[in-house]
Amino acid sequence: MSEIFQRNCAVLERWPQILQRLLAEAPESLPAELVEGNGSTLSVSGVQLTSRHDRISEAQLQADSLPANSPEVHVYGTGLGDVQRVLLTSRSLQRLHVHILNGALFALVLQLLEQDDWLNDPRVVLTYAGDQTEIKLPFFALPAELVLADDFNARIRDRLVSEVHVGFSNQPFAPDTPENLQLLEQARTLLQRDTDVGVLFGTQPGREVFIIATGPSLQQHLPRLRAIWDAADRPLFMCVDTALVSLRKHGIEPDIVVSIDHRITPRYLPPDNTAHIALVYLPRLDEKLLSAWRGPRYVGYSTSPLYAQIRQQIPRAQLFVGGSVIHPAIDLAVKMGACRVTLFGADFAFPGERTHTGWQDGDLGPPANLSRHWVLDGRGNKVKTQLNFRGYLIELERYIAQHPHVRFYNTSRDGALIAGAEFDPDWTAP
Known part of the structure; x- marks a missing residue:
């Protein structure tokens, strides 16, 4: 020494x-x-x-x-x-x-x-x-x-x-960019017409909610989800926008779809035959897509400064957004009164070198082979991811820590380990 x-x-x-x-x-x-x-x-x-x-x-x-x-x-x-x-x-x-x-x-x-x-x-x-x-x-x-x-x-x-990186990540949501000003102005008419998402708060006290995302692990659960969807006394099915196509291919019509990204088009969120599906969205979503949606539409804001001015003019309730559409979906479930939230396809990673269920590698973002980052999966192994996915995971873990009265469950060990979410033994393979 x-x-x-x-x-x-x-x-x-x-x-x-x-x-x-x-x-x-x-x-x-x-x-x-x-x-x-x-x-x-x-x-x-x-x-x-x-x-x-x-x-x-x-x-x-x-x-x-x-x-x-x-x-x-x-x-x-x-x-x-x-x-x-x-x-x-x-x-x-x-x-x-x-x-x-x-x-x-x-x-x-x-x-x-x-x-x-x-x-x-x-x-x-x-x-x-x-x-x-x-x-x-x-x-x-x-x-x-x-x-x-x-x-x-x-x-x-x-x-x-x-x-x-938070300053850089928030740049696309600056309230004074020409694109954002135009999108919010276009949203004004529907924003005034559509129902405040706040009317859904407290409507499902004590109910279990399935939150269905588009990660690769969703694929293994689709047949069983279809069987449960047919049951009379089932959980509430809520999905993110890009999961709708896969669910409908398997005969599942979710109760609620959540969408927040202005880049979502009818290819990713087809509005046809949606009379029995509610859509919860944030302003800036594609106006034509919204107008074509057949089911009820509910609108809210995030806490972003992007909505500061229009929020004063047209008040609506708020949902938590931490970069991904899964955040407002989970927050909506909690605010509706869910006592238990079960996550499907919430991988925040690319297990098996795949990016999403129901989409070709690269359809919804960079392909898996370009990933240079990793997280630990549910077995303690490193699995590929991208930097923004890691950020979404972090914000979800923080949200879970702030809501100890709700039980959160994960249904796959293949994706990222989510701190605070237990593995549901009824769904999760060893």
């Missing part, structure tokens, strides 16, 4: 459990090398931990991105200690939470570089990021470790990435 490592470990005795975990890590497994410029840094798997020219200036820039004079700050990733040192120069800082994103990487740094200075500061709290279920604000996430995060800390990494 090197002298540097011994000094670092002596300080880490402040957190004996963390120290034992770090001693059990395998830093020798990391392909690390020294990278030099005007200064130097470490590179791991081709990813530089910091600038190789001016680490302190970079750390100062990163620290300056946090709210000024914050008494409590969270740093995700340990890096080479530079950001921690800069932050600890602030007299207003009372607590610095440092969350390890890669245990082996931090163990390697502890062997090579002195970290005892910032670790010894009484304001520092050290944890593994994966020991928490949610991220904390305000935070700075070290960019290199968002790439290098290990599997144990991946769920928190996913939440950090989603939070960092």
Whole structure:
């Protein structure tokens, strides 16, 4: 054990459990090398931990991105200690939470570089990021470790990435873009005519609701769903827009279809023969599709600033939207009074290299072979996904955590593991 490592470990005795975990890590497994410029840094798997020219200036820039004079700050990733040192120069800082994103990487740094200075500061709290279920604000996430995060800390990494990208993800919903202004103006006539979705709230107290999405795992359940649909005393069937085609091919007419995306066309949501199907939608949906829908139509808003002005002029109830149509469908079920929500095809991933049930690979988005991201499935294995799907999963998990009075069930282990949703043993294969 090197002298540097011994000094670092002596300080880490402040957190004996963390120290034992770090001693059990395998830093020798990391392909690390020294990278030099005007200064130097470490590179791991081709990813530089910091600038190789001016680490302190970079750390100062990163620290300056946090709210000024914050008494409590969270740093995700340990890096080479530079950001921690800069932050600890602030007299207003009372607590610095440092969350390890890669245990082996931090163990390697502890062997090579002195970290005892910032670790010894009484304001520092050290944890593994994966020991928490949610991220904390305000935070700075070290960019290199968002790439290098290990599997144990991946769920928190996913939440950090989603939070960092939120501004970019919301750009299409800016209220002042010409396209959005035009779509909302076109929606005005039907918005005034159609029924407020709020009239559905509280109408199904204590009922079970099936929420049917379009993930690949839906395919295996369609025959049994058809048999249940025929039953007299059955759950309420609610589906997302792109699931309607598959359901109708199997003789299932859902009670309610939910749609929110202005790119949905009659190809994906055919309005013919829909007299007995209710449509719940958000403004901006295709006007011709809406006009052709034969069944009852219900309209609401999300909390997006996109609807701020028109919401004042034409009040309607709100549904939760976290990026995917499955969110308002689930929120509607809960607001209708569901005590149990069972999810079908809610995969948020591409099990079996397939993207959706009932559609060709790539019909509803990028094909599976272009995926560069992953989540853990219900068996603990990595399954391909795309970045926005991970964000949708995160928002669903947050929603479930906020509604402990409702039981949520998943019906497949093939897709993403959904925290807070139990596997229904009556539907789920081992």
